[in-house]
Amino acid sequence: MANILVVDDELGIRDLLSEILNDEGHQIELAENAAQARAARQRAKPDLVLLDIWMPDTDGVTLLKEWSTTGLLTMPVIMMSGHATIDTAVEATKIGAMAFLEKPITLQKLLKAVEQGLSKSINRRPQPLGMPGTPVSPADLTVEAAMTGSTLPVVVEMGPQATQSFLLEKPLRDARDEFEKAYFEFHLAKEGGSMTRVAEKTGLERTHLYRKLKQLGVDLTRGKRGG
Helix, strand or coil: CCEEEEECCCHHHHHHHHHHHHHCCCEEEEECCHHHHHHHHHHHCCCEEEEECCCCCCCHHHHHHHHHHCCCCCCCEEEEECCCCHHHHHHHHHHCCCEEEECCCCHHHHHHHHHHHHCCCCCCCCCCCCCCCCCCCHHHCCHHHHHCCCCCEEEEECCCCCEEEEECCCCHHHHHHHHHHHHHHHHHHHCCCCHHHHHHHHCCCHHHHHHHHHHHCCCCCHHHHHC
């Protein structure tokens, strides 16, 4: 049994996660904002924190950074959000988050992430991105590596100012979809949102490319806004 702190400003999310994790035998602490989360972390010394990104007072990334810079990030933290971008997820990983769950959170993904988080002590967690260490290049992202179920996030360099973190201990289909979404978002931004140039760059017929982007949930206006 573990002590898990759930931080989310939505009552329904807190109740749902609390019910699921209680059924798994865990002790649950609840907080609806950063102030309550600070107090609960100090009082309960959680083994794991599920931390929402968007909160009204202090957002989850800012709270994570606060814990990291003050030496209080002594437990694995899993970020949660229904509206975060890839950039936000990467930033949280750089600060020290162990994983990222996109809302609505499925039961399978929640339990898998919690299991992985509780299996790690703070000393065994991978170094945050940007800390000394050797990043994994695209050439190192092999099928064999994916099939071995490595728990280390793989950092794929996607350009001079972009990186993407992938947790390989996922079902192959989920990992592939995650990579493809990041791949197409990168090329859309690089080509200023031009579907024609992205189709040429990726070798896909334009209609096929459009269907693929819709299937992956890619924001087709992102590249145009960035341009």
